[in-house]
Amino acid sequence: MSTGSTDMEIISRVLKGEQQAYGELVERYKNYVFTLTLRFIKSREDAEEVAQDIFVKVYRSLADFKGTSKFSTWLYTVVYTTSITFLRKKKMEVHSLDDERTYELADSQVSGFSANQVEQKSKITMVNKAINLLSPDDAQVITLFYKAEQNLEEIAKILGLETNTVKVRLHRARARLKEKMQIHFSEEVKDIY
Amino acid sequence: MNTEHFSNEHMEERLWEYIDGFSNQDDLPVIKKLVEENHTWRRKYNELLEINQLIHTTELEEPSMRFSKNVMEEIGRLHIAPAASSYINHRIIWGIGIFFMVLIVGFLVYGFGQIDWTTSSNTSSLPFNIRNVDYSALFNNTYINVFMMINVVLGLMLIDRVLANKRKKLYPQT
Numbered sequence: 001m002s003t004g005s006t007d008m009e010i011i012s013r014v015l016k017g018e019q020q021a022y023g024e025l026v027e028r029y030k031n032y033v034f035t036l037t038l039r040f041i042k043s044r045e046d047a048e049e050v051a052q053d054i055f056v057k058v059y060r061s062l063a064d065f066k067g068t069s070k071f072s073t074w075l076y077t078v079v080y081t082t083s084i085t086f087l088r089k090k091k092m093e094v095h096s097l098d099d100e101r102t103y104e105l106a107d108s109q110v111s112g113f114s115a116n117q118v119e120q121k122s123k124i125t126m127v128n129k130a131i132n133l134l135s136p137d138d139a140q141v142i143t144l145f146y147k148a149e150q151n152l153e154e155i156a157k158i159l160g161l162e163t164n165t166v167k168v169r170l171h172r173a174r175a176r177l178k179e180k181m182q183i184h185f186s187e188e189v190k191d192i193y
Numbered sequence: 194m195n196t197e198h199f200s201n202e203h204m205e206e207r208l209w210e211y212i213d214g215f216s217n218q219d220d221l222p223v224i225k226k227l228v229e230e231n232h233t234w235r236r237k238y239n240e241l242l243e244i245n246q247l248i249h250t251t252e253l254e255e256p257s258m259r260f261s262k263n264v265m266e267e268i269g270r271l272h273i274a275p276a277a278s279s280y281i282n283h284r285i286i287w288g289i290g291i292f293f294m295v296l297i298v299g300f301l302v303y304g305f306g307q308i309d310w311t312t313s314s315n316t317s318s319l320p321f322n323i324r325n326v327d328y329s330a331l332f333n334n335t336y337i338n339v340f341m342m343i344n345v346v347l348g349l350m351l352i353d354r355v356l357a358n359k360r361k362k363l364y365p366q367t
Binding site for chain 1: 209247248250253254257260264267269
């Protein structure tokens with residue numbers, strides 16, 4: 001992921017007054033931040049606004065970043081707390097897995113694709129859609145582990161949990177993802193199972 | 194490791210640990226052998242491995258084209274807040290600390306200086322018997338109660354402040 005200057009080198013330049021250098025960090029992490037935000041806030045518009053807000057907040061408190069953890073870990077902690085705060089403020093629904101409406105939403109989302117369209121979608125797109133059907137907590141832990149290159153200890157730090165709890169959560173999230181794929185994309189996964 | 198009574202879920206859990214590289218040293222050779230020799234385990238392993246690879250290949254969502262520009266425009270109007278440690282004057286903190294230490298030590302020295310060390314331990318130097326003091330009169334006083342109540346409220350506010358600061362430190366952007 002990191003090509004050219006390291007995160008710390010860029011941060012150092014920004015702190016010395018080279019404001020434009022921050023653009024490199026934004027470019028480097030915008031997809032990660034946006035994807036993680038979208039795991040919580042299902043509306044793309046809101047997620048984008050929150051993601052922008054996250055980058056602004058991080059810029060403002062960049063001087064407080066000590067470098068004791070990876071910059072990405074610190075950034076994702078801000079993503080997590082800001083997304084949660086946004087949801088609390090807006091009092092939006094956090095779709096719990098136990099909530100029956102999650103299944104209704106999942107069904108409605110899947111029914112949005114015609115049979116032919118679904119057939120044409122690649123397995124990768126199918127997994128992406130299945131992740132979107134998960135609860136925010138499950139989707140978040142899978143994204144952090146697989147896409148954001150965070151290990152269990154770092155995820156634990158981001159989510160404020162114990163490492164073992166994260167391990168269990170990751171295992172359960174994958175089990176639920178598998179379940180979602182079997183239920184909603186049975187055609188695409190029939191050669192897997 | 195007894196593998197006879199493994200439930201499907203337990204098997205998956207062990208296989209995920211194996212795939213992630215989290216298996217402990219005792220389990221590792223056992224799982225490896227099972228995957229190589231046992232048909233059920235091998236089938237399940239291949240299934241989970243494919244899911245694992247699929248998740249790895251998923252794509253990240255992309256924000257709109259204007260995203261970076263919007264962020265840069267926004268930060269163009271801002272200045273980085275200096276690190277908290279940089280604007281705290283350590284001399285003032287030390288000064289306050291030393292003042293209180295001197296005050297406490299001064300009171301202690303004065304207090305000990307007033308004690309008549311030559312009197313025997315079974316006789317009290319106090320002009321009254323401390324056991325006969327009626328504390329109820331003191332704590333029944335309305336003003337004292339109000340004063341204590343204010344102190345309790347202030348104490349609670351202080352604890353709240355300390356906890357809020359601690360939380361802010363743990364989650365800097367809340």
